Amino acid sequence: MERKVKVKFCGLTREEDVVKARELCVSYVGFVMYPKSPRYVSKERLKELITIAGDVLKVAVVVNLPYEDLRELLDMGVDLLQLHGDEDPSIAFRVGMDRVIKAFRVKDGLRVDPVWREAHAVLLDTHKEGTYGGTGETFNWDVAVSLVRQGYRIILSGGLTPQNVGEAIKKVKPYGVDVSSGIELSPGVKDHKKMEEFCHAVENP
Numbered sequence: 001m002e003r004k005v006k007v008k009f010c011g012l013t014r015e016e017d018v019v020k021a022r023e024l025c026v027s028y029v030g031f032v033m034y035p036k037s038p039r040y041v042s043k044e045r046l047k048e049l050i051t052i053a054g055d056v057l058k059v060a061v062v063v064n065l066p067y068e069d070l071r072e073l074l075d076m077g078v079d080l081l082q083l084h085g086d087e088d089p090s091i092a093f094r095v096g097m098d099r100v101i102k103a104f105r106v107k108d109g110l111r112v113d114p115v116w117r118e119a120h121a122v123l124l125d126t127h128k129e130g131t132y133g134g135t136g137e138t139f140n141w142d143v144a145v146s147l148v149r150q151g152y153r154i155i156l157s158g159g160l161t162p163q164n165v166g167e168a169i170k171k172v173k174p175y176g177v178d179v180s181s182g183i184e185l186s187p188g189v190k191d192h193k194k195m196e197e198f199c200h201a202v203e204n205p
């Protein structure tokens with residue numbers, strides 16, 4: 001039997017969007033803890049949002065934070081840390097590899113250290129100079145196909161939308177798919193119709 005592709009909705013900032021995600025096909029909700037992002041949520045806001053996320057896995061998206069801050073996020077009730085910067089495996093081993101989604105911003109010549117196979121998953125996003133994520137742009141999915149074939153548990157991200165996610169799933173066969181700007185009205189404000197359409201497209205690729 002075909003395995004169901006996991007869905008992660010990322011960059012949530014509003015209660016109503018978390019509630020809507022719970023009602024849909026979503027396994028993970030992500031909150032961006034990077035202060036320069038237009039989708040940034042503070043720790044206080046994170047606390048409020050994770051209390052309404054229910055059984056959905058709660059992911060804190062972070063960029064190059066020190067160990068103490070990562071530990072604090074886990075202690076607050078976050079299930080997984082999405083390391084979206086230039087983090088070294090050593091910090092992931094310190095917090096627990098099974099609590100880590102390691103994000104890579106894909107560009108030519110990307111090399112993934114095999115040690116990241118031990119992480120919960122490897123997330124592939126689009127590389128764009130001057131930004132860490134949320135670009136809304138796709139990358140060459142052949143890179144993802146190759147890593148899936150090498151046995152990595154891949155969450156495909158970067159520019160996914162209700163229109164292209166079916167094609168992406170058929171080509172890459174990822175463990176999961178992740179979307180932020182493709183289901184938005186504006187940065188941090190999700191469009192409930194697009195959220196529904198995204199889930200429909202994942203379930204009917």
Ligand SMILES: O=C(O)c1ccccc1N[C@@H]1O[C@H](COP(=O)(O)O)[C@@H](O)[C@H]1O
Pocket residue numbers: 010011030032034037038039061063084125132133134135136137157158159160178179180181182
């Ligand atoms: O969204 C951001 O501003 C952001 C900032 C810093 C790190 C990651 C960020 N976003 C992540 O980027 C991917 C892809 O987003 P998109 O679908 O292409 O818009 C996703 O995991 C976001 O959480």
